[in-house]
Amino acid sequence: MNNNRGNDPYYNRYRLNIVHLYPDLLNLYGDRGNIQCMRMRCKWRGIDAQVTECNLDDHLSLASADIVLLGGGSDREQQIVCTRLQKIRQDLRDYVEDGGSLLAICGGYQLLGHYYDTADGRMEGLSLVDLYTEQGSPRLISNIVLKNESLPDALPYEIVGFENHGGRTNIGSNTPLGRVLYGHGNNGKDACEGVLYRNVIGTYLHGPLLPKNPHVCDLLLQRALYRKYGVSLTDFPALDDSLEREANRAVVSRFHSPLAP
Amino acid sequence: MRPRTLLAVAAAKAALTACHLSGRPGSSLPGRAALKIDPHIIAPLAADIRRGIIVTCGTNGKTTTNNLLCSMLEAQGYRVVSNRLGANMVEGVAAAFATAAKGPLGYLDADFACLEVDEASAARVLQDLYPDCMILTGLFRDQLDRYGEIDLTMKALEKAILEAPDMTLVINADDPLTAYLAKKSAHRIVSYGVSEKVTENVDVIREGRFCENCGAPLRYDFYHFSQLGVYCCPACGFERPQIDYDASGIRLSPQLSFDVKESGTAPVKISAPLNGFYNVYNILAVYSVLREMNLPTDRFSEILRSFRPQFGRGEVFHLGTNGGQRVLLNLAKNPAGFNQNISAMLQDRSPKDLIIVINDNAQDGRDVSWLWDVDFDRLADETIRSITVSGLRALDMQLRLKYVEIDSERAPDVEKAIDERLKDGCENLYVLVNYTALYEAHKYLEGLEK
Numbered sequence: 037m038n039n040n041r042g043n044d045p046y047y048n049r050y051r052l053n054i055v056h057l058y059p060d061l062l063n064l065y066g067d068r069g070n071i072q073c074m075r076m077r078c079k080w081r082g083i084d085a086q087v088t089e090c091n092l093d094d095h096l097s098l099a100s101a102d103i104v105l106l107g108g109g110s111d112r113e114q115q116i117v118c119t120r121l122q123k124i125r126q127d128l129r130d131y132v133e134d135g136g137s138l139l140a141i142c143g144g145y146q147l148l149g150h151y152y153d154t155a156d157g158r159m160e161g162l163s164l165v166d167l168y169t170e171q172g173s174p175r176l177i178s179n180i181v182l183k184n185e186s187l188p189d190a191l192p193y194e195i196v197g198f199e200n201h202g203g204r205t206n207i208g209s210n211t212p213l214g215r216v217l218y219g220h221g222n223n224g225k226d227a228c229e230g231v232l233y234r235n236v237i238g239t240y241l242h243g244p245l246l247p248k249n250p251h252v253c254d255l256l257l258q259r260a261l262y263r264k265y266g267v268s269l270t271d272f273p274a275l276d277d278s279l280e281r282e283a284n285r286a287v288v289s290r291f292h293s294p295l296a297p
Numbered sequence: 298m299r300p301r302t303l304l305a306v307a308a309a310k311a312a313l314t315a316c317h318l319s320g321r322p323g324s325s326l327p328g329r330a331a332l333k334i335d336p337h338i339i340a341p342l343a344a345d346i347r348r349g350i351i352v353t354c355g356t357n358g359k360t361t362t363n364n365l366l367c368s369m370l371e372a373q374g375y376r377v378v379s380n381r382l383g384a385n386m387v388e389g390v391a392a393a394f395a396t397a398a399k400g401p402l403g404y405l406d407a408d409f410a411c412l413e414v415d416e417a418s419a420a421r422v423l424q425d426l427y428p429d430c431m432i433l434t435g436l437f438r439d440q441l442d443r444y445g446e447i448d449l450t451m452k453a454l455e456k457a458i459l460e461a462p463d464m465t466l467v468i469n470a471d472d473p474l475t476a477y478l479a480k481k482s483a484h485r486i487v488s489y490g491v492s493e494k495v496t497e498n499v500d501v502i503r504e505g506r507f508c509e510n511c512g513a514p515l516r517y518d519f520y521h522f523s524q525l526g527v528y529c530c531p532a533c534g535f536e537r538p539q540i541d542y543d544a545s546g547i548r549l550s551p552q553l554s555f556d557v558k559e560s561g562t563a564p565v566k567i568s569a570p571l572n573g574f575y576n577v578y579n580i581l582a583v584y585s586v587l588r589e590m591n592l593p594t595d596r597f598s599e600i601l602r603s604f605r606p607q608f609g610r611g612e613v614f615h616l617g618t619n620g621g622q623r624v625l626l627n628l629a630k631n632p633a634g635f636n637q638n639i640s641a642m643l644q645d646r647s648p649k650d651l652i653i654v655i656n657d658n659a660q661d662g663r664d665v666s667w668l669w670d671v672d673f674d675r676l677a678d679e680t681i682r683s684i685t686v687s688g689l690r691a692l693d694m695q696l697r698l699k700y701v702e703i704d705s706e707r708a709p710d711v712e713k714a715i716d717e718r719l720k721d722g723c724e725n726l727y728v729l730v731n732y733t734a735l736y737e738a739h740k741y742l743e744g745l746e747k
């Protein structure tokens with residue numbers, strides 16, 4: 037893994053700017069894992085990944101952003117973020133409509149939509165994607181496996197993760213991230229999980245979503261690279277993903293075993 | 298005593314015997330059997346306690362604090378009932394009481410009850426128990442999927458505390474979440490803390506950085522670890538309580554030592570054969586309780602010296618022909634605990650091997666996303682000669698290490714992992730395990746030591 041990149045023609049020629057939104061508030065479920073995954077998968081390919089942590093009081097500029105991560109927090113923290121984000125709603129819309137990559141998880145996913153209704157009232161969303169969320173009971177907590185049929189250019193293996201959410205999200209006619217094979221998904225009813233809209237991925241699969249789903253990570257990187265440089269990820273050195281795949285398969289196979297996962 | 302309670306006591310004892318015969322620890326099952334017969338078995342037995350009942354809550358440090366308190370009291374000749382193996386749900390508390398009851402009338406012959414209680418069980422346990430003191434060690438992110446989120450843990454504990462009859466809350470005032478909880482209640486508050494900067498900040502997860510009272514960001518003079526530190530809220534005036542028992546002059550190696558300042562008295566020197574900054578808090582909590590209950594503390598350091606950490610809380614085993622192989626077993630079940638364990642381990646500058654075991658059974662929490670919030674990059678240290686991962690989530694752990702470019706081996710189970718390192722390691726082995734891996738690792742190491 038510690039290759040000498042000194043003679044690598046790609047080294048530092050390509051740079052991706054990853055913006056991590058409000059890690060001081062939205063970092064409940066190990067979102068650092070997603071950042072770390074993107075960072076290392078860039079590094080191993082000789083792509084320079086710059087991660088900018090944007091905290092609540094920082095000025096946010098999306099002009100140079102290539103990938104934006106909006107993570108999950110508790111309801112109270114989400115409310116604080118929600119108020120803050122309303123001020124840059126138009127900037128975010130322009131970024132998404134221009135094909136910018138955005139990964140939104142848990143609370144961040146709910147914020148993509150029009151609103152999130154809770155017992156304490158309505159939280160206005162960003163209306164970046166046509167979806168809405170209502171609080172439900174009980175919380176949906178489970179390991180989860182998705183059949184990966186929506187990702188256009190990804191490898192055909194499953195998406196695995198862990199979900200823990202009270203909200204029930206309705207994505208209407210949007211494309212889901214995947215079909216639920218095991219677990220609950222968006223609302224526990226329609227067998228859909230997450231949403232895909234332009235280069236936005238919204239999902240309840242939190243924390244280390246990307247390390248065990250390197251195909252999803254690479255999709256984000258691929259789209260960002262293409263938007264910025266017009267190049268494809270396949271132009272870069274291939275990575276050895278055997279450990280990632282083994283970890284992915286291990287979650288899937290738990291559901292095939294007679295012992296409950 | 299009511300016949301129903303007597304019957305429940307008998308059932309608990311029968312269950313305990315059955316557990317022992319089948320080689321299990323019997324820390325919860327007898328309680329389950331007793332509660333089935335008498336759901337309020339705790340109340341009449343607790344009424345027999347002569348001197349005091351002390352409950353310990355908080356996400357980290359419960360077991361060590363509670364065991365330390367038991368050792369202190371027992372060393373001074375008191376009889377103590379406790380759940381010191383760490384079975385801290387309502388069943389564990391019921392088991393501790395029921396299996397300790399004596400004679401045909403089920404009398405509980407004890408001066409003190411020292412109980413660690415899980416946050417989710419606190420409301421239920423406090424219905425039947427009237428503690429004199431409750432220690433709150435701090436609230437860290439813990440087993441998220443069992444409670445939903447830390448906010449729910451807070452709510453469960455808050456309910457228990459608000460509804461409990463008058464007691465003294467002995468709190469870790471360096472934790473703003475704990476301080477907020479305590480201040481909201483009408484209970485008398487006694488606080489302990491560390492008002493000087495001791496360690497460089499190592500981790501970046503700061504749950505509870507925002508004022509629980511008004512939502513504004515808290516202002517910190519400095520952090521100790523996680524959200525612990527010296528803080529105040531510039532917006533609403535919420536602040537760290539006045540510290541009643543303040544540790545200063547802290548030294549972390551070769552063993553812990555510090556002074557405790559208490560207003561109106563000269564500082565008291567305390568030293569302990571323990572490692573890790575978090576143990577300063579555990580010791581402070583016990584010291585504060587003893588002082589507040591007017592119990593003697595003149596032999597405090599002396600008793601500490603003979604304290605043997607139990608059941609995987611910094612427990613040391615000496616294996617091999619001359620006991621030359623040192624193995625340290627430690628529970629590490631959330632980011633705060635893991636980061637503190639890594640700090641303590643790296644203070645030992647001799648070569649070492651490391652085994653990490655991660656399970657995701659119900660008691661561990663099914664969700665292992667917290668692994669990504671631990672600063673594992675610090676394991677790239679030249680004193681760490683090898684890392685072996687095992688457990689149900691060994692692959693997750695190995696992947697976590699891969700993403701900080703640290704190589705590791707995988708072993709099918711903890712016994713195999715230990716065997717391998719005893720064979721070819723550097724005679725200094727650290728075993729870090731989460732909850733359900735602890736019993737297995739402990740039992741195996743104990744067997745090897747004999």
Ligand SMILES: [Zn+2]
Nearest residue numbers: 508511530533
């Ligand atoms: Zn405030």
